[in-house]
Structure formats: structure tokens, C-alpha cells
Amino acid sequence: MIPAQFDYQAPATLEEAVSLLASDPDGAKILAGGHSLIPAMKLRLAQPQLLIDIGRIKSLAYIREEGDQILIGATTTHYQLESSDLLKRICPLLPECAKSIGDVQVRNKGTIGGSIAHSDPAGDWPAAVLALGADLVLVGPHGERTVKAEEFFVDLLTTALEPGEILREIRIKKPSGRFGHAYQKVPHPASGFAVVGIAVHLELNDDNSCKAAAIGVTGVSVKAYRAKGVENALAGTSLDTDAIAAAEKHVCDGVDPNSDLYASSDYRCQLARVYTRRALQAAKANVQ
Amino acid sequence: MKLDGTHQLEAARERVYQCLVDPEVLQRCIPGCERLEKTAENTFAATIRTGVGSIKGVFNGTARLEDLREPEHLRIVVDGKGTPGFLKGSGDLDLEQAENGTKITYAGDVQVGGTIASVGQRMIQGTAKMMATQFFTSLGAEAATQVGEPPPQHGFFRTALRWFSGWLKNIFRKQ
Amino acid sequence: MKKAINLSVNGVSRTDEVEPRMLLVHYLRDVLELTGTHVGCETSLCGACTVMLDGQAVKSCTLFAVQADGSAVTTIEGLAENGKLHPVQEGFWEKHGLQCGYCTPGMIVTAAQLLERNAAPSREEICHGLDGNLCRCTGYQHIIEAVEYAAKKAGQS
């Protein structure tokens, strides 16, 4: 219940945060909403020497349109995303995903950047940002770089963030044309984490055939991933029952599914298949 | 918890075996191993600072090599205790000469206790797999060098990157 | 090293020096002696510690007091205004939404947030809104009815 001692800094700017982090890249941790880190600290599984609280950098919390992109600041809370009218209009997958994270208290304080940087294997955001093909903007002592979501999630709780780097922004290409979306999840009855979570971004041709399907999967493997097998199987199809049934089978291709007390690996795969289908059907049904 | 799998290393079996019984190499390959001191024949005192993401712990304990049958088999037995609990494990490693290197088949049993056991339920298996992968990836890099050459650099992050690129290659190979 | 914090709790301005690791819930309970906010788990799952931080329901066990520096906190003790119970408090009393009372402060604060954002929630929306709060006594049915009562009551006034 009680964390080990640490030092605390609340820089006013991101630059300050980067230089603080550079002072001790191993012992320092970035604190955003704290909803992944603080529970681990209370169990003393994480004992950082220094917490750099970026929650006070006001300029890091935003949702805005810029050209054909949606820019989301790292410390934007789940609730801000859930309740954003702009996003409901132009990128409804994000609010839908946000709504299924944890509970209202967690959504009020937890941040999208914290969640993505922590890369919990059962976190919700990784699935959504993968499905939306997001770019993640990382800033470090040597400047800024952009990493594709697909390359960002490396392994269990392990990302492309180099020591000393901070996730600053999530950039998403504004969905255009005829698109549908869905995030469907089996929450663990105790923790609320995704046993399986499927995010779908679906683009249709004028004849209602599938132009492109992007599917982010969380909960199934040690890290979130794009279900390329499903995506490839759907491309060009009419998205009818048979096409979806044929495609859903590929959702666990190439991954070694997790197995735990609640769900064995083959049951998890079954859930992934079923929820892939349900998410696809839901996405198809809400195409504008 | 059972842990098993196979790894393909691009090095000759004898070389891989040498690496496995070389404490200096082992120290570099075991993720987070800060100290590996010989205390008796094939027995070492070890300090391992390891973890995933922000979850970290320090373990002190012993590592032992058993059932040495060069160049085809050995068993590694580890036992450590630390702030987040304890970990114990043993793994049998079988080395086979394969087409372009060595195929290692491992079968082990890992036990954890204390906090990590009671709170880390959904992550333990993933962590163990990840550590095994890191170990064998590093081992592969070590074995790819010749005796007397400087060892490869493979800190935690580099190892992960190397493993990641290897994984990407594998994906492409499959397709 | 201790850090100075300055915040408003239930409308009263507070200044203190705290260890950075001090959890907000311990600051409220042990330093300010506002013991209505409870601790029921250590993994952010029970919601007994819920308070309002700048108008948003948060789990005060998953926040350091230093993070609340400069903020306004409302705890269960500050929910009734001028001695008049908040409609959710009334609902819990009227509908027997509590038994042992331990989860109740967190449950009430969370329910208040729910009604602020959705004045007339459905049963399903109430359950979704209370997903972060555990109760082991009531079986939730009376809690749901209490929130429904409060929604109706607030709608009338």
C-alpha cells in the first residue's frame, strides 16, 4: 500500500522534463496520470528514484485537428477523449475505446500517453492506436522522432521508447471516406483489463466492399498487435458473413496467446475470433 | 510454471556450448545479471537486477550448471531471493546441430513466490518467455563471435531491439 | 525531501509539507483528519477512496498528495451543502443503499459524478458508472435504486 521513497519533480515544460529524465534515465520515471505506475509502486514492484510529473505541463493535454491529422497530447485523459465532441464526430473509435477503459475514476485521471507508454499487454489504447495507424511522437535529449504504432509495441511492457525519451503526442490521420469503427472487449471480471480487446477501423468502397480493414488486438499476446491475417483476408471482400467468418480465423496468426487463470490460450483465441467478428459487424453497421 | 521452446542460433554447437558454460558470457546473457561469481565447480553466486517496464527487482542467489554433457546437454538451476519475492527455476537445454547453426530445445520449470506470485499472475508467463528469448538472443550474439573477440554489446535495450528485428525477419520469412 | 503543497479541501485552504510518496488518501485522512474517505484495496479497484479532484471523481489511493497541489478536493464530508444532504446521500438513506457503510463515501462521490454527467441514467448506465466501486454488503440493488432516487429528486428541484 505504501510506496518506497522517491524524489519528485513537476517540471513546467516538456524540455525541462526531458532534461530531468536525462539526468537519471534508469532511476527516473515519468508520471502522467499514474494509473499504471502508482499501483506498481504501492506494491513496491516499481521503486523509481525520481518521479517526473508531466501532469502539470498544461500544453501536453489537447485534442485538435491539424490538416488531415488529429493530434492528441500525451497527458490527455481517457475521459477527455471519451467525452470529446470533436472525436465523436471525426474519429469515434477513440471515444468508444476510452469509454471501456477501467472505470470512471481511472478515466478521469489516467492518460492516453501513460497507457501507451506503459504498454500493458491488456491495455485498451494500444489496440485502438494500432487500428488507426497512429504515429507516436517521442521526444528525447536528441530531439524528436516519430514511430509508427506498429513499431512502438515491442514486447511485454516494452516499447520503442529509448531510455530518456518521453511520448509527447499521438497523431492520427483523420479517417475519411466511408468508414466504420468498433472497439469490443471482454473485460476481466476482477481487474477490468481486456482479456481480449478488438479495435476495428474499416474503410469501405462505394460498392460496400472492403477497401481496407485495420484491426488492433489487445489482451491476447504479450503486446498489442495488428491482426494482419484478418486484414488481408478481408480486403476486397463484401464483408458478408462468410468473408468475416473466413477472416476471423486469422486473428491469432503468428502470436503465442497468453494463458492465465481466467482464460487459457485456446479460449482466448476463441474469444479473439468471436470478438473480431462482432467488432467487424458493429463497424460495418456504423459506416457513415 | 512450465516453460519450454526452441531457439535457432547461428553458430556451431560446440561454440554455443562453450558460451553456455562460460560464466562471463553467461553473466552478459542473463538479463540484468550484475554479478556471477564462481563459488565452486559449476556453481556461482549471482545478483540479478531485472524486470520488465517499470517493474523491477533485485535478486540474490545462486546459479548452478548440472548434468553437463558436452556439447549436447546441460541443466541450469537458479535460485534467488529479493525484494519482490523469490524465483527458482531449472531448465534442461538440448543442443542439436542444425542446418545453419544450432537448435536449442529447452524445457524448464520456473517458480516465483512472494509479491510477484500474488500480484503478477497475468504477466508472469509473458515475463518468463521474454527473459528466455532475451537470454537466447544474447547467447546467439555471443556465440556468433569467435573466441578472443571482444564480446558484442547487448544491453537490455539493444537485446530487445535485436530480438525485435529478428522477429520481424521471421515474420517476413513466414510470409 | 518534503514538498510544500497548497490545496483547497472542502472549500478550506490547506498548506502542508509532505513526503512526495504520501498518497492523497493518507494526506486527507492522517493529516487533515478527514477520515470519511476510506481505503479498501491497494490496487485501485474498490473505489472506497474516491474523492472529487477539481470536480472529477478520482481514487485518492492512486494519487500522490503532491499531484493535488493547487487543486480543489471535495471529500464526502464536503458533499452536503450548508447541512443539506446531497440528493445522492438522501437516496442512499432513503433506499437503504448502505449496510456497513465502508464503501459508501466512495460510492456516493462516484454516484454524484455520474449524475453530474448524466442526469437521468438508465440502470445499465448506473452500473457502468459505478464499475469502479465495490460493495460487499448490499448486492448493489439498493445502491442502484438510491441513484435512481437521487436522479429523480435532483430532477425535481
Add this chain to the structure above:
Amino acid sequence: MTNNYVGKRVKRTEDPRLIRGLAHYVDDVALPGTLHVSFVRSIYAHARITNVDTSAALAAPGVVAVYTGHDVAKIGAVPCASALPDLKVPDHRVLASDKVYFVGHPIAAVVATDRYAARDAVDLVMVDYEELPVVTDVEQAAAGGPVIHESFGDNIAYKLTTGEGDIDAAFAAADRTVKQRILHNRLAPIAMEPRGVLARYFPGEEELTMWSSTQIPHLMRTQVALMIGIPENKLRVITPEVGGGFGSKLNVYAEEALLGWISMQLGKPVKWIETRRENMLATIHGRGQVGDIEVAFKNDGTLTGLRYSVFADLGAYHQLLTPAIPTLTGLMLSGAYKIPAIQMNITGCFTNKMATDAYRGAGRPEATYVVERALDLVAAELGADPAEVRRKNFPAPSEFPFHTATGLDYDSGDYEAALNKAQEIAGYAQLREEQKQGRQEGRLMGIGVSTYVEICALGPSQAMPAGGWESATVRIEPTGKVTVLTGASPHGQGQETSFAQIAADELGVDINDITVIHGDTGVVQYGIGTFGSRATAVGGTAVFVAIQKLKEKAQKIAAHMLKADASRVSFEGGKYSLEAAAAASAATGTSEPVVPVGEAPAGALPEPQTEGKSSLTIQDIALAAHLAKELPPDTEPGLSATYFFEPKNFTFPFGTHIAVVEIDHETGDIKFLRYVAVDDCGRVINPMLVDGQVHGGIVQSIGQAMYEEVVYDEQGQLVTGTLMDYAVPRAKHIPNFELDRTETPSPVNPLGVKGVGEAGTIGATPAIVGAIVDALAPFGVRHLDMPIKPENVWRIINHG
């Protein structure tokens, strides 16, 4: 004032403080200079302790003391109050010194100036262990696994056979028999407030006050006094607000005695508040049985015999009632049915786990579950409707008191009435029709029926380890305020309200003039506590009878003051009046209260004015009794009465629960369509409180049936160590409950109440499991073990 509170939905008097956050639980009690305790606990399930090095911890900032097992050897053993023949009782010390027997076993107590420093120092205590082989499976433990307590030679704590009737003959003569192995998952009670103790020793007075989150303040006082060697009358136990117990606080724990002892050593207040992880590790668990149920029956469905052979997983040590819990299972194996021969064979075994003990229902849910599962198996075997098989075996209302082959006499009941009512509310016939239709369309819908009976109002002292009575003192203060002191120690059940309802009706006073006090051994006469659905049936009865005693005295005083023979004075609506005829001849007077008590000037007691009055309120009498100027001869001043109620029998509430579920055949997900419960808990004092008890109980059943399970791995590590993995039901997991009641008064107590605290937990589990199994009947399923998770269901659907 003629009151009619009993039977009404009266809002709780407890609530104003609770809903405003102004109530005090143990951790809310702050004393200056309090030291905080944190425990070093074993990370191994079975090991020899070779060394404990406390030097670094002692040197840490803020640390005042560190105690290990050897330091506290003088403290007596943690008590076990169960007396079973040939029971093996391990020497359960408050801190382990040589060996640890389960993960979480306390090894050292660190005392520091604040809770942060205490927690930090725990990490600095170095314990060296030598691991020993572990046994966690109860059957392996029985069959000769590693021996936990070496001196016993094996892990079998006791074996017991109970029951009446010729069981072998019953099975030999049966048309048919069924047998099923059944598992009762180990559960964690998870009271929302973890345990906690604050102890303060007064060196001058040589008195120790302990605030503890317990269900049994007086029993705890007795036991802790014995353990730490303080005279019992120098120890005061206060239970402030208690945040739920469910049996987990019906115990005396190592930490309680230790905190008292530490405070005496240091002469300072010391506090320990359990963390949730400690709560999962080292607060008792419930259930944990595995066994075979066998039933003998005739082709027409008549039950002729029942045998249950069970291994009870007791854990590493006995807590207060550990070995007794499975014996309660044996008592209730007749269920709501006429079964001529019943036998239970219990093998209680030690395992390297935390002790099991009383968790809501305490042994009786296990009985109801196996019996109800057995009835479903009989129905399946016969192809009969499960409700009809039950109906066939009910004793008729005229057969009560009904003697069972487990040796009990059920007090009263009309089981069929409850079944009929539940079926009617559920639309049972229509549901079966819908199910039939649905099956043809591939829908997996299931209906589960449970017609339970439970044993409550624990109980006659002969059957209880530490007395089964309950006490009450009722006192009317000079100002007319009524104080009720109850030895029961409610913690959320609402007896401050329901006892006030009883008192208000019986005394004819305003309910707001009544204060119910409990949970302070310095204030309240000795009592037993709140558990076993006893507080109202036993404790409420004590209040009721104490009031009658008080009124007898008041009547005498009233007669004296009214200058009439006591036999001519009647009591109604809070007033003693001369009988109508006598009143007519008496001087005319007002029947209004003669002393406007509430308007008395501050600091002065009004003088009772009785001259010429024909009636007096009981509050007038109270004042006169305290002034003692106008009392009949040989009458003690004051107006209070104490009563210790000894129940002659248990009570036997009953009811019917019907659960309707539908299963998603692709995911195995289980959804409730309906939940109907008709409970009969005898006379109802406050229907709102009764509903609340039933709701809460059913949801704990939902937890056991579908979500909850304490899981240890083979090495004895607790893998469900937090609420991240141990799933307590949330609001989204529950159906909309449709409750109703029948009301069959109990003849056992004058209130006619039976108790309802555990009914939901006892009656609901088999209905839920029955419904799930029924949904899966097309796959040939007859039983599934709990918790039934979606994966289990999916496996059945997809793999048979």
C-alpha cells in the same frame, strides 16, 4: 404513543453518520503518539526459519522495536474454540519462530513512528528459510503428502461420522442411486474494511483498551486477556464502526493479541491496519471442501438415504472455529426434505494454506449446495422436473417440529408455499415452455431451482462452543431517553434501527428517543456477538424480554403512583392507566404526559406530578424511579432491566430461489435473465433491511458460483493475491432481483423471527449453478464445479 414500527420499512438511524463520512472505523480513531505496526510475513508456504536478522530494520529511521517469534513466546496460542473428539490442535503462536506453514504467516512485527516508516523497515528484516515440501491439495494432504505438523505424524486433524438412520440399508434397498463429486471453492470473505487494531495501554491504571474491527468484542476480550495475561476486567474492547465481517471477523487473530501486548510493552498506543494483500493472505478463507454426495431414492422420486463423504481443507492452523465449520455442513444435510437415513463422513486436513473458518453461511451453504445439486441429479436421473422432485419430499407444515436424520428439530415451515409463490412470480411453467422452444432454436437457456432451509439464530448454548445466548440491557434514563445495550455486535445489519423499532413499539416511546449501544465491553454487559444470523432472533429477543422485565417493574411503580393495585393498571401506547372502571372513579385528569420532559429547564430535573392523574407515561415512571421518592416498598431505584436470552432451539428459515440464465454458445458467457427469491425468515422487523440482507447474500452467491476462487499454486503461493485477480462481483454482474416473502413465525422466540443474514448466500448458489447446468443439459451435463467461468462453459459446448 401507540407505535407500530415493527414490520415497517423504517429508515436506518445508523445512516446519517455513515453517508456523511462522519462515522469512525478503527483506522479513523486517532490517538496522539500512536506507533504503527507492519508485519514481515512468510513468502514460502512451508519452510524452516534458519535466521531472522532484524538489525538493519532496527537501525532504520523511525523504528521503535522489532519483535520476532522468540520475543513473544510468552503470548498464549491463538485460540481454537472447537471441541471435537480427538481433534489435533497445533500450537498456533502469534509469530512463527521455527517454521512457517503458509504464505503470509507472520514472522516479525515492526513498530515505527508512522505507517510509512514501519512499512519501509519490513523490507529490511532479513529472513533466511530452508524450504520444505509443500502440500496444498486436501486429498493429497490426507493421503500422506508432506506432513505439516511433524508431531502429529500425518495431516489429518480429525475424522468424524455423523447422522442417523440405517444408511447402508437405505442404499441397499434403493431403486436407484446417484453419486457426484462436488467441489466447494475456497473463498475470501473480503469485508470492504480490512481488519485493524488500535491498542492503548494505560500504565498507571494498568488498563488496556483495544479498538478492533471484530464481530465478537466480548469473546475477543476474554481470549486476548488469556493470551497476553491481563485480567479480563482490565481489558476493554471497543468495536467502533465495522466495515463488514461475513465471518472473517468472527475470530481472534494473532495480530489482535500481539498489538495489545506491544502496547503494554511500549506503554504507547499502537495501530495496525491490514492491507488488502494481507487480508487475502492472512484473514480466514471460507468453504474449501471436496467430497462425494450419494443419494438413494425410489423410482417415484422419494428420497431414502443420503451420504456425503468430504475432505475439508482446514489450512495450516485452526482459527477460532476452523474444525467446527464442516460439522455444520453435516447438520444441514437433510435440506428441506424428508430423508430417513443420512450420514456424513468428514476428514479435516491440514494444508499449507491460510485457515478456513466461518464465511457467510459457514458450512451450511456447503450442505445446501450438495443437497440441492443432489436433488437436481435425482430429477435428471428420473427425467422429472426438479421443482416436482423437491415438492415430493417436503415435510408438510403439520409435520413440524420436524425431526431430521441429522439430529435437528426444524421449528416451523411451509416449504411448498414458498415454492409455489416463487414459481408463480417467475411464471415457472411458462419459463419451461420458453426453454423448450428456445432449445429448438438453439438457445441455451437454463432454469435453476433451490428450495433451501437453513439453520439460524445460533444457538442453544449446548451446541455452541462459547455460549449461544445473547444479552440486552434496556434502561430508561431520568430524562426519558431509552438506552438499549445489546451484546450482539452488529456491523452493517442495521440492528441500531431494528432494535429501536422493537423497543419503540414495546415501550410506546418515540423511536428518536432510543439509542442502541453495542460493541464496547466497557459499556455493554457481556455478549456473544453477531454471526450465524443470530443478532435479531437471539439478541433482539433479549431486548424484547428485557423490556418486558423493565415494564413489570414500571407497572409496579405506576400502580403505586396511581394508588391502585398493579393488576388494575394497564399499559398501552406508552402509558400506564387505571383500567377504565377504576379510571372513572379516580379524579379526572389529563391523559397527556404530565411531565413535558423535553421542556425541562437545563440542569434541573422536573418533579413528577401524579396527583389526580389517571395515567402516567413510562417516561414519567423512569423519572420517578430515578428520583426514588415515591417508590413502592422494596423497590430498587432506577428503571433498567437486563436479560440474557438462551434460545431453546435454532430457527430454520427457508425459501425458494429461481435463477434463469442464458448462455452465449460462442463465448460461454452467462447472462441472468431473471432472479426470483421468496424467502421466509419468520416475522419481519424491517422489510427493507431483510431485502438488503437477501440481496447481499445472493450476490456473494453469484460470486462463489461464477467468479470467486482463492487459488494457491502447487508451491502454496497465493496467486489470487489482490482484487486484480480475485473477482468480487460488481454492479454490472448482477441481475434485477425480484424478491418476495412468506412469513411463518418461529415458535422458538417470542418475536417469531428466524434470521436472514445468510439466507441469500445459502439459497442462491445452487439455483445459479442449477440454472447453468440446466442450460447445458443438451450437452449431457449434470454437474459443473464452481466457479463456473465462461471458459468452462465454452469447453463443454465445444468439446463435450
